[in-house]
Structure formats: C-alpha cells, structure tokens
Amino acid sequence: MKNNERIIESLLFLSAITALVIVSMILIFLLKEGGPFLLRTGISDFILGMKWNPDPVAGEPAYGIFPMIVGSVYIATGSLIFAVPLGVSCAVFLVEVAPIWVQSVIRRGIELLVGIPSVVLGFFGLVLLVPLIREYFGGYGFSILAGSIILGIMALPHIISISADAIAAVPNAHKEASYALGATRWHTIWNVTLPSAKSGIIAAVILGMGNSIGETMAVLMVAGNSTVLPEPIIDVLDPVMTMTANIVIGMNYATGEYQEALFATGIILFLMIVILNGISYHMLRSGKIIQ
Amino acid sequence: MLENETIEIESIDINLWYDDIQALKDISIKLPKNKVTAIIGPSGCGKSTFLRCINRMNDLIKTCRVTGELLCGSTDIYGKDIDVITLRKRIGMVFQKPNPFPMSIYDNIAYGPRIHNNLNKNGLNDLVEESLRSAALWDEVKDKLNKSAFSLSGGQQQRLCIARTLAVKPEVILFDEPCSALDPISTTRIEDLIGKLKKDYTIIIVTHNMQQAARASDYTAFFLLGEMIEFGKTKHIFEKPKQKSTEDYITGRFG
Numbered sequence: 001m002k003n004n005e006r007i008i009e010s011l012l013f014l015s016a017i018t019a020l021v022i023v024s025m026i027l028i029f030l031l032k033e034g035g036p037f038l039l040r041t042g043i044s045d046f047i048l049g050m051k052w053n054p055d056p057v058a059g060e061p062a063y064g065i066f067p068m069i070v071g072s073v074y075i076a077t078g079s080l081i082f083a084v085p086l087g088v089s090c091a092v093f094l095v096e097v098a099p100i101w102v103q104s105v106i107r108r109g110i111e112l113l114v115g116i117p118s119v120v121l122g123f124f125g126l127v128l129l130v131p132l133i134r135e136y137f138g139g140y141g142f143s144i145l146a147g148s149i150i151l152g153i154m155a156l157p158h159i160i161s162i163s164a165d166a167i168a169a170v171p172n173a174h175k176e177a178s179y180a181l182g183a184t185r186w187h188t189i190w191n192v193t194l195p196s197a198k199s200g201i202i203a204a205v206i207l208g209m210g211n212s213i214g215e216t217m218a219v220l221m222v223a224g225n226s227t228v229l230p231e232p233i234i235d236v237l238d239p240v241m242t243m244t245a246n247i248v249i250g251m252n253y254a255t256g257e258y259q260e261a262l263f264a265t266g267i268i269l270f271l272m273i274v275i276l277n278g279i280s281y282h283m284l285r286s287g288k289i290i291q
Numbered sequence: 292m293l294e295n296e297t298i299e300i301e302s303i304d305i306n307l308w309y310d311d312i313q314a315l316k317d318i319s320i321k322l323p324k325n326k327v328t329a330i331i332g333p334s335g336c337g338k339s340t341f342l343r344c345i346n347r348m349n350d351l352i353k354t355c356r357v358t359g360e361l362l363c364g365s366t367d368i369y370g371k372d373i374d375v376i377t378l379r380k381r382i383g384m385v386f387q388k389p390n391p392f393p394m395s396i397y398d399n400i401a402y403g404p405r406i407h408n409n410l411n412k413n414g415l416n417d418l419v420e421e422s423l424r425s426a427a428l429w430d431e432v433k434d435k436l437n438k439s440a441f442s443l444s445g446g447q448q449q450r451l452c453i454a455r456t457l458a459v460k461p462e463v464i465l466f467d468e469p470c471s472a473l474d475p476i477s478t479t480r481i482e483d484l485i486g487k488l489k490k491d492y493t494i495i496i497v498t499h500n501m502q503q504a505a506r507a508s509d510y511t512a513f514f515l516l517g518e519m520i521e522f523g524k525t526k527h528i529f530e531k532p533k534q535k536s537t538e539d540y541i542t543g544r545f546g
Contacts, residue, residue: 177390179379181379
C-alpha cells in the first residue's frame with residue numbers, strides 16, 4: 001500500500017515537471033546551437049545590424065536582424081491597434097450589456113475563432129486582404145498593414161476572454177455605488193468598471209502582444225518578407241519580415257553558420273516573449289492584490 | 292401620529308416580485324421629512340428590498356417587478372417619464388459594506404458632483420471639504436486627500452461613503468444596514484452623524500440592530516415576511532407595541 005502511494009506520487013510529480021523539463025531542454029538546445037554564434041558575432045552587432053545576407057554569392061555573409069526585430073514589433077503593435085479597442089469593447093458588451101443568450105452565441109463564435117488554423121487565416125489574408133490593400137491603399141499589398149490585421153484577428157479572442165474575466169471580477173459594490181450616485185451605465189463603465197479592471201486588461205494586451213510576436217505562418221503569408229526596413233520607416237504599406245518568418249524561410253536549407261544565426265534569432269525571440277509574459281504575469285498579480 | 296410632520300416619501304400599496312416570489316405585500320407608509328425612520332425586522336423580511344425601491348436600485352435586477360405607487364414629494368418614483376438619474380441624485384444611498392471606489396479620497400467625493408454639477412476647480416474643492424466636514428471626516432483626511440480610499444479604516448470608509456452621498460446634495464438618504472460591518476466605536480460615530488444629518492436630510496435606515504433603531508431613530512417600521520406589521524414613533528414601538536409579533540421580535544423571541 002505504502003509503496004503504491006509512493007509510485008503514484010512520483011508519477012504525478014513526473015507529469016508535473018514535464019513542461020518545465022521541456023522548456024529547459026528547448027532553452028538549452030537554443031543556447032547550445034545559437035549561443036556560440038551570438039558571442040562570436042557580438043550580440044549588439046547581431047541585434048542592431050541592418051543587413052541580412054547569410055548566403056552571399058560572393059564576399060562575407062552579413063547577419064543583422066534589426067529590420068526583422070522592427071518588423072515583428074511593428075506588426076505585433078499594429079495588431080494590437082486593431083485588437084485592443086475591438087476586444088475590450090466586445091468584452092464590455094459581453095459582461096455588462098448582452099443578455100445571456102447573446103453572450104453564449106458570441107462566446108461560441110470567439111471559441112471558433114481560436115480554432116481556425118493560422119495557415120487558413122493566412123490564406124484568407126493572401127487571397128482577400130492583400131489584393132484589397134493593393135487596390136485601395138496602393139503599394140505591393142503584402143505589408144505591415146496586412147500582417148497587423150491578420151494578427152489582430154488572431155489576438156482578438158485572447159484579449160476578449162481575459163478582459164471579460166477582468167471586467168466580470170469588478171465587485172458589484174463599486175458599480176452599485178456609482179448607480180446610486182446617479183451615474184448612467186456608460187459613465188459607470190467608463191469611470192468605475194474599466195479602471196478597476198485595468199490591470200487585467202493590460203495583462204491581456206501584453207499577452208496578446210507576446211502571442212502576436214511569436215505567430216509565424218499567417219504573418220509569413222501576408223507580410224511580404226522583405227529584409228530591409230520600411231522606407232520611410234512609418235510606411236505601413238511596405239513589406240517587412242518578422243523574426244519568426246526568418247527562421248521558417250531559412251530553416252529548410254540553412255547549414256553551418258547560417259543555421260546558427262537562425263537559432264540565435266530564436267534566442268532573441270524567446271527572450272522577448274519571456275519578458276512580455278513576465279510583465280503580464282506581474283500585472284495580473286498586482287491587480288489581484290488591489291482587489 | 293404624523294400630524295405635525297411634512298411627508299417626504301409616501302408608499303401606497305407597493306407590491307414587489309422577484310420572478311414569481313412576492314417579496315413585498317401592500318406596503319403603505321408615510322415617511323416624515325427631516326426625521327430618522329428605522330425599518331427593522333428579521334432577515335428576509337423585505338426591509339432592504341423596500342429601501343431599494345425608493346431609489347429604484349431594484350431596476351438593476353432583471354426579474355424584479357413592482358406595482359403600486361411611491362411618491363417622493365410630488366414626484367411619482369415609478370412614473371412613466373421619471374428620470375432615474377435625477378431621482379438618484381435626490382435620493383442618495385449608503386450601503387451595508389463600505390464601498391469606496393478604487394480612487395483617491397478626493398476623487399471619491401468628487402465623483403457625484405462631476406456628473407451632476409458643472410463646478411470649477413475651487414467650487415469642487417469647497418464642495419469636497421464641505422461634504423467631508425459634514426461627514427465628520429475632514430480632520431482625519433485633510434492631509435491625504437490624494438491617497439487611495441482603501442488606506443482608510445472601515446469606519447472611515449463608511450463615513451467617506453456618506454460624504455460621497457452628501458456631495459450630490461440629496462434630499463433623502465437611505466442607509467442599508469450601514470454599521471453591520473463596523474466595530475462599536477465606529478458604529479457610535481455613524482449614529483451620532485445620522486443624528487446630526489437629519490437637520491438637513493430625511494433619513495431612512497434599515498437595521499438589524501434594535502438598540503440602534505431605538506437610539507438613532509424617531510420613527511420605526513416593523514417588517515415581517517414582506518408585510519409592514521407596525522409603524523409608529525420609535526418610543527411607542529419599543530415601549531408598547533400594538534402587535535403581538537412586533538413585541539415578540541423586539542423582546543427577542545424570534546429573529
């Protein structure tokens with residue numbers, strides 16, 4: 001009996017640490033493959049380098065991923081510009097306004113949106129969005145704008161569900177106090193409910209940003225994959241390449257130092273997402289303490 | 292009994308249902324102006340429900356249905372073209388648990404005036420000070436108006452909520468068991484405050500605490516199972532109640 005329990009306990013422990021082990025193994029692998037290259041090239045040269053030419057016909061290869069970092073941040077930020085106002089408004093509607101049946105219909109729809117494979121969304125962007133942008137806004141169509149819209153759609157469900165939880169967690173007593181002072185529903189939402197849910201909503205936004213930076217397939221299909229900075233830098237109709245797209249595009253045939261450079265790109269990506277997740281975790285926790 | 296009083300709130304045959312459960316039955320009562328009226332009764336007797344009819348907080352509950360007539364002065368509270376916003380400005384409410392907003396002390400008080408009045412900065416400052424003074428809180432908070440309201444003690448928070456209600460200059464203030472979450476000393480301070488406020492406001496207080504009703508009110512209504520059993524001067528209700536069930540409740544035989 002005693003032995004049995006010990007076996008069950010250790011099995012449970014093993015399952016519990018699996019995720020941790022996998023993450024550490026990935027990290028170790030990334031560092032082993034990309035680390036030496038990073039040190040050799042110099043981290044700042046790698047991050048701030050403007051030129052990416054890993055496989056030159058003649059001359060020295062160049063490994064600078066700055067344009068891709070800009071591309072990733074650009075598209076992720078752009079996706080939030082679409083997703084945050086839309087997502088937070090939708091969350092407010094769901095929690096504060098919608099009758100139960102409307103709420104459940106919309107929530108089903110949102111769950112479906114999560115289930116759409118990113119390659120399908122990318123395909124949708126490719127055949128619909130890119131030509132539309134080309135026609136109505138000009139340029140090449142494959143662009144920061146296209147990537148941002150597609151990623152915005154992908155970030156929407158996460159932002160809606162986390163914000164909705166945060167809004168629903170605002171104590172009823174705050175809202176009642178506001179109504180009792182003669183505030184309207186909108187005044188209450190804007191001045192009491194949303195500020196109280198602020199930390200949860202910010203956490204949702206940062207988490208969404210992390211998701212967007214890490215997303216690959218859809219963005220690869222619509223962003224145009226250019227390894228130079230947009231010109232001028234604010235031109236959202238210019239194509240960019242994200243760090244994730246860089247890895248996917250190169251991975252099939254890269255060898256030697258080129259391959260190491262891709263792993264190094266992975267390290268930088270990993271770090272950015274860890275930082276974003278850390279901030280979001282912190283926001284969620286500090287929010288709980290306030291309430 | 293009410294011959295020398297002006298009537299502020301008059302309820303005529305108020306019935307209230309949550310879905311098909313009747314929570315109030317034919318409540319008819321006249322509440323005098325500038326007096327404290329206590330509503331007492333065991334849990335679930337409908338006293339808080341009745342209180343929430345007066346400023347229409349029950350509107351927030353979707354399944355709630357009200358019939359009958361409720362007047363505030365000459366205003367029909369459940370009238371067709373009543374503006375709930377204006378009504379709630381006239382009839383303020385203080386809740387069971389202190390519920391300050393997660394904002395600074397100053398912003399808590401300024402919340403109502405910012406909705407209803409168009410005051411300049413000085414006007415608002417004066418109003419905040421005046422409201423905090425009337426709620427006997429000014430001396431304790433005047434140096435930390437920008438601190439979070441949550442930094443105050445429970446009793447201070449409840450006085451802050453009273454000050455917040457005063458800042459919109461209501462005519463009537465509804466207190467829904469305002470001391471049930473407070474210690475005895477804070478309770479005494481709130482009761483003293485209520486005694487002072489009746490000079491300028493009509494006060495209706497729902498309470499579980501019979502000593503509190505006896506100490507703080509001029510009139511008392513006894514509710515039981517959704518009906519109003521007895522209403523009269525507090526002294527009469529506590530010394531010689533007419534109804535047997537009132538006497539049983541007051542002497543602690545049930546409740």
